[in-house]
Amino acid sequence: MQNWPPSPYRPGNGIDPPYLGDREEQIEAVRAFLKDARNPRNVLITGLRGVGKTVLLNHLQGEAEGLGWLVVDREFSEPDADPLAFANALLTDVNRALRRLSLSTRLKDRAANLLQAAIDVVGALTVSYGEFKVSVDTKRRRPGPHRRLDDDLKEAFTHIGELCRKSEYRGMVLRYDEFHVIREHPGSPTLSALLSATSAVQQHGLPLMLMLCGLPPVVDNLARSKSYSERMFTTLVLGNLRPPEDRAALVDPATRLGRRFADEVVDAVMIDSGGYPFFIQVYGDALWNGSHGETIQIADVRRL
Ligand SMILES: Nc1ncnc2c1ncn2[C@@H]1O[C@H](COP(=O)(O)OP(=O)(O)O)[C@@H](O)[C@H]1O
Ligand SMILES: [Mg+2]
Structure with missing residues (x-):
């Protein structure tokens, strides 16, 4: 099993996100x-x-x-x-x-x-x-x-x-x-x-x-x-991130570290988060830490 680097996502207060979307x-x-x-x-x-x-x-x-x-x-x-x-x-x-x-x-x-x-x-x-x-x-x-x-x-x-x-x-x-x-x-x-x-x-x-x-x-x-x-x-x-920047905020940080999200995962996270920046960081972080494969799958979302 591959050891991935620590999660790049930054749920928190005023902490710089790995990808600054839609600003x-x-x-x-x-x-x-x-x-x-x-x-x-x-x-x-x-x-x-x-x-x-x-x-x-x-x-x-x-x-x-x-x-x-x-x-x-x-x-x-x-x-x-x-x-x-x-x-x-x-x-x-x-x-x-x-x-x-x-x-x-x-x-x-x-x-x-x-x-x-x-x-x-x-x-x-x-x-x-x-x-x-x-x-x-x-x-x-x-x-x-x-x-x-x-x-x-x-x-x-x-x-x-x-x-x-x-x-x-x-x-x-x-x-x-x-x-x-x-x-x-x-x-x-x-x-x-x-x-x-x-x-x-x-x-x-x-x-x-x-x-x-x-x-x-x-x-x-x-x-x-x-x-x-x-x-x-x-x-x-300021409001929630608009497409396609909402997706980029989730996908881009993972890509830079050699992992990806299955398309249906991205869809699911966008629907659930509504593009709310804090939730995008929370989802990214939880999915990164809660899965092992190179591609994060919908089964990983269901396990959250
Ligand atoms: N443009 C953005 N793209 C992606 N994530 C963002 C963006 N702006 C903020 N975040 C993330 O959202 C969360 C809340 O940001 P913050 O600046 O503290 O919000 P506010 O000051 O409006 O309460 C942080 O985890 C931050 O990393
Ligand atoms: Mg603030």
Whole structure:
């Protein structure tokens, strides 16, 4: 009996599949945006759980980095929905970007003053929101009267955008996954602050791009926080893989390792999975591990 290599299939959460099916259109569209930093665009990826949002987002991050963008990534979770936590998360990300920019020799040589000014400003902002965090217990639930997250973000983003332009980076991408947990909170701008700050710096042609990803409620959350959000984003709605890419996602990884699926097996898996990417990985994996022959047969499917 032949010993086959370990299963190439990757059922899981955000794990790169061995064959990325049916995403060429989306990748092409975003690649075009990434090549035109003077006209910054924002991307929103949505779809049900398991359709491959995170996988696509990761892929787009790779494209962005390959084209010279500075990408700051984050996966949000419920606690980040608190307005203060949200403000802290964003300022932390601005700081991360700044730290990477400060390694740029081009910036050190040509724009040391600008770099230092940005570090000072962003440092001061971070401290002010940081202090507020400590004072939550004392019922001071709002930052000082002069702090507005939208203004602060706009200032921080402007610095980053200008520094990117003077560095070897094309611009900055904020790559945010699980973003549906973020909602606007009455009385303390959260989402709307991010959108208005982004929109303001983009109107000045500064190279900042949002790549947001989340379950379908993300679309409503954004629309409710700013009426112009619809016009700010190109929305990529992901669904199940369409033929023939659904079949390729199952068949191609096996072929590359010297095995094949009988046609009726492929038909059966396509019917059962409906082209749902997560199920294609689950079936591929189970059939690979649960059979021995070079050709995976319908009897192997029945044994599952
Ligand atoms: N385009 C694709 N082709 C084949 N498999 C995919 C594709 N996109 C995702 N998958 C697989 O589907 C599963 C779910 O992907 P994931 O990105 O975590 O979904 P989501 O973020 O939408 O919940 C993973 O096992 C992944 O390997
Ligand atoms: Mg995901």
